[in-house]
Every structure is written in structure tokens, then in C-alpha cells.
Amino acid sequence: MARAATAARAALILLAVSGVLISPAAAEIKQEFFKDDPRGSILFEKFGFGPHGMVSVSVTGARPSSTLAKPDLSQLGFFLLSDEALFEAIYEQPPPTDLNPNPESSPNCVLSSPYVIPLFTFADLDASGHYNKTFPITHPDEYSLFFASCAPETKVTMEVRTDMYNTNLDGTKDYLSVGMASVPAIYAFFAVCYVAFLAGWLYITLYRNRLSAHRIHHLMTGLLVARMLYCISAAEDQYYIRTAGTPHGWDIMFYMFQLVKGVILFAVIALIGTGWSFLKPFLQDKEKKVLMVVIPLQVAANIAAAVVGETGPFLQGWVTWNQIFLFVDVACCCAVLFPVVWSMRSLRESSKTDGKAARTLAKLTLFRQFYVVVIGYLYFTRIIVYALKTITNYKYRWVSVAAEEVATMAFYMFMFYMFRPAERNQYFALDDDEEEAAEMALREEEFEL
Known part of the structure; x- marks a missing residue:
């Protein structure tokens, strides 16, 4: 588990560095199918939300597979992460305790980090591997939508649709990031x-x-x-x-x-x-x-x-x-x-x-x-x-x-x-x-x- 969490953090570092190349001009509706994907972290979109921002994630046919034991579904899921909290989430370690005086030996999964905004994990999926929910953004900022897998030796098959938008005063949706509307x-x-x-x-x-x-x-x-x-x-x-x-x-x-x-x-x-x-x-x-x-x-x-x-x-x-x-x-x-x-x-x-x-x-x-x-x-x-x-x-x-x-x-x-x-x-x-x-x-x- 520790090795998988470390791999997930390493993948997150790579995506964080390369993520600055993203021009958040368009967060149009995206739909992608993943077949036996072994990556520890997947960056979907970066989007600037206003006071009435919303992010909708729909997962269909999600099916994790592992060569080891049955994967812990709570170790696979989606979350939002702001640029300000990016490196804290990557390098944050759990505090020492009596049972674990050396926290570096068992680093936390990024999904449990206090610096991320968790959306849902695979434990929330129904029996057919389906989940669909729209989440309101309570604190306006620019966020990146990630999928993370901290389960060891796990591959994921799923179809994901993402909608990220701001809601105008008249109720219409604006799919351009704040700052790009003009x-x-x-x-x-x-x-x-x-x-x-x-x-x-x-x-x-x-x-x-x-x-x-x-x-x-x-x-x-x-x-x-x-x-x-x-x-x-x-x-x-x-x-x-x-x-x-x-x-x-x-x-x-x-x-x-x-x-x-x-x-x-x-x-x-x-x-x-x-x-x-x-x-x-x-x-x-x-x-x-x-x-x-x-x-x-x-x-x-x-x-x-x-x-x-x-x-x-x-x-x-x-x-x-x-x-x-x-x-x-x-x-x-x-x-x-x-x-x-x-x-x-x-x-x-x-x-x-x-x-x-x-x-x-x-x-x-x-x-x-x-x-x-x-x-x-x-x-x-x-x-x-x-x-x-x-x-x-x-x-x-x-x-x-x-x-x-x-x-x-x-x-x-x-x-x-x-x-x-x-x-x-x-x-x-x-x-x-x-x-x-x-x-x-x-x-x-x-x-x-």
C-alpha cells in the first residue's frame, strides 16, 4: 500500500509539473474511455471556478483489477486540487503517532490528504460500476480534477464524462473558465x-x-x-x-x-x-x-x-x-x-x-x-x-x-x-x-x- 501511494504521489508530481502547460481556455465537455490503465494519477482538466461553479463527473463501467489481493475501493477516487495546495498535497506526510513513530514509512494516500477536495471513491459506485453526481464549488478558485489510485498493482477500466462550468445569474452554463469568458x-x-x-x-x-x-x-x-x-x-x-x-x-x-x-x-x-x-x-x-x-x-x-x-x-x-x-x-x-x-x-x-x-x-x-x-x-x-x-x-x-x-x-x-x-x-x-x-x-x- 505504501509503495502504491508513493507511486501515486510521483505521478501527481509529474502531472503537476506538466500541468502548467495547460491553457485553461476551454473546459468543454469531455468523455474518455480507459482500458486497464495502470497510472497512479490522471489529470483530467484545469478550470477556474466563480461563485457558482459546478463540476459534474459521471463514471460508467468502472472495474479495477489487481494481480495482488482485491483492491481497496476506497483507495481509488476523484478529487479536486488547487494550485496553492498542490505541493502540500504531494509532500504532506502524516503526523507521528505512538503506533507509527516514523510516518515516512507509510505515507498517506493523496485521497486522504487534508489539502485536496475529495469528490468520491470507487466505494461509492453501484454494483454496475456507475456513479453520477454534480458537486458545487464552495470556494471559488482554479482547480485541477484528478483521479488517483493508491491501490498496489491495480489497473482501472472505466468510462468517464466530465463537465466543469460556472452558472450565470440567468441559470445558463458558462463552460469557459473564469478569466477566459472575454x-x-x-x-x-x-x-x-x-x-x-x-x-x-x-x-x-x-x-x-x-x-x-x-x-x-x-x-x-x-x-x-x-x-x-x-x-x-x-x-x-x-x-x-x-x-x-x-x-x-x-x-x-x-x-x-x-x-x-x-x-x-x-x-x-x-x-x-x-x-x-x-x-x-x-x-x-x-x-x-x-x-x-x-x-x-x-x-x-x-x-x-x-x-x-x-x-x-x-x-x-x-x-x-x-x-x-x-x-x-x-x-x-x-x-x-x-x-x-x-x-x-x-x-x-x-x-x-x-x-x-x-x-x-x-x-x-x-x-x-x-x-x-x-x-x-x-x-x-x-x-x-x-x-x-x-x-x-x-x-x-x-x-x-x-x-x-x-x-x-x-x-x-x-x-x-x-x-x-x-x-x-x-x-x-x-x-x-x-x-x-x-x-x-x-x-x-x-x-x-
Whole structure:
């Protein structure tokens, strides 16, 4: 029994560490079947409850089996655990007594910890292994719903349905966590912004400067369309989850446009970094290899994101899928920076031979600015936004969504403005005085290096 309880706590530690990766944007109705599952702890959902929060758990066909003695049904059950009480529940030991002077030799099962909110155990199941009850949340907070098994060498077969929601004043259910209720409106607002952005961009590329537009500008148009459709599908997805508990098929559209906009975004960054289309009409072999790496990685990252988002932490291998998602996303972020570095190196070398110092300096300055902004954007959306999700109070989780969308809009506006089609751009509209000044600037820069 002690060994099983220790294993359950070890599994709880692993889920606690990986649980910070969960974005509690949607606690839609979940239903999952477990067949001979040996895990000591299973994390189902994390949800922020308000004053009228409810959690409903329905278990069907529950059947524990053990290679040892018949398992104690009171050692298997469901409970809620807040982040504040997480580590106390993991590391809490029973007080010493006359009969047990060394409490570490027989650690308590987490189900009996005073730091958790027990819901029910398998001892409460009926003869057919069924249990269904809705529990009110008396203390508003963000809780994680766990299943724990402290019975030694025990496997569990069961079908579980979970509903976590807040009740509005009019009696309707809100399936979005507290702090995420405004997310559908945020995505809808940015969808409108991208519609206006796209209209302005089409006016510039197809009407005012259509003769100066290159293939890269048409690909950038596709990026705007993909981002706009992504925001629309995200708004619909979150709206239906909030009101009905299920996305009504919008999750498929959401993941599809998430894939498309991710692939196009990294392709545009890489192609702009190479100077393709507006500086040179071809790609070198090493630049083609970057695209051949980035695009499959983005597809893999979005498949991992779909698995993580559409199933949940109760999936076996969920932590592995999270690791895959993080790894390939970081790999893409690193890969798209190489073409920018190569272009800057090529421009610096050409400045010594082509006799067009001003043009070269203008290009070099632009690519430096682009390089810095790309690094800033990737750092903000991967590190700062993630930090906001983890440290912000659960009532204000919408801030991380808004921050990411604001940063993305700002990055798009910078990129589209700097690389817009124009008849007279800063590469070519240069006079003799600017040429001489640029030559001196390049010489001084080379001297400093």
C-alpha cells in the first residue's frame, strides 16, 4: 500500500509539473474511455471556478483489477486540487503517532490528504460500476480534477464524462473558465482588425502599386487571409464552447487554419529573410533546405497542438505530445533566422565590390531591423506570453490571449510596412550624396568590426 501511494504521489508530481502547460481556455465537455490503465494519477482538466461553479463527473463501467489481493475501493477516487495546495498535497506526510513513530514509512494516500477536495471513491459506485453526481464549488478558485489510485498493482477500466462550468445569474452554463469568458470577443475584435488590414493591403498591392508587387507580396496576402480566418474560427470555437460545452465542429476549422497560418508565417519570414522575389528571383540550395525543414516541422507542431488541445492531459503520452510541440516550435523559430543572417552576411560582402554602398547599407539596415523584430516577436509570443499564462491570476487569463494577438498584429504591421510594394523604395531612390555618405558609414563600420 505504501509503495502504491508513493507511486501515486510521483505521478501527481509529474502531472503537476506538466500541468502548467495547460491553457485553461476551454473546459468543454469531455468523455474518455480507459482500458486497464495502470497510472497512479490522471489529470483530467484545469478550470477556474466563480461563485457558482459546478463540476459534474459521471463514471460508467468502472472495474479495477489487481494481480495482488482485491483492491481497496476506497483507495481509488476523484478529487479536486488547487494550485496553492498542490505541493502540500504531494509532500504532506502524516503526523507521528505512538503506533507509527516514523510516518515516512507509510505515507498517506493523496485521497486522504487534508489539502485536496475529495469528490468520491470507487466505494461509492453501484454494483454496475456507475456513479453520477454534480458537486458545487464552495470556494471559488482554479482547480485541477484528478483521479488517483493508491491501490498496489491495480489497473482501472472505466468510462468517464466530465463537465466543469460556472452558472450565470440567468441559470445558463458558462463552460469557459473564469478569466477566459472575454476570449471569444477578443478573437472577434482582431478578426475585424485583420479584415481592415487585408482591405488596406489589397488596395496597396492590387491598385496603387500592382506593377511593383512581387510573388512574395501575394504570399503575404495569403498570410493575412489565413490569420483572419484563424481569428474567426477561434472566436466561433470559443463562443460555442462557452455556451454549449462543445465547439460544434469549429475545432476542425480552428486547427486547420492554425496549421495554414503557421506554415505560411514561417515560410514568409524565411523567404523575406532570403530576399526572394523582391531582391532576387531564385532560392539557393541551403535556403530551399530551410523551407524543407520548417514546413514539415510546422505540420508536426500543429498535429501535436491538435492532439494536446483536442484530447487533454488524461491521454497517455500527453506529456510527450507537449514536448514534441515545444521542441518543433523552437526548432522552427531557430531555423527561420538563418536566412536573415545569410542575407546580412551576403550584403556585407557585396558592399565591398558592387560600388553601390548606399543601396547595400539600406538593405543591410532593413534586414538588421527585421532580424531584431523577428527575434523580439518570437521571444515575446513563446516566452513572455507563456509566463503570463502561468503567473497571471486565473481571473485574468484573457490578458495572455490579448497580449499575443496585439504582439502578432504589431509584428504583421511592421513586416508588411517595411516590405510593401512601392515604385520608389529605399533600396533604389538614392542620390550621389547619399551614396558617398553610405560609403563612409560602411567603412567606419568595417573599421569598428
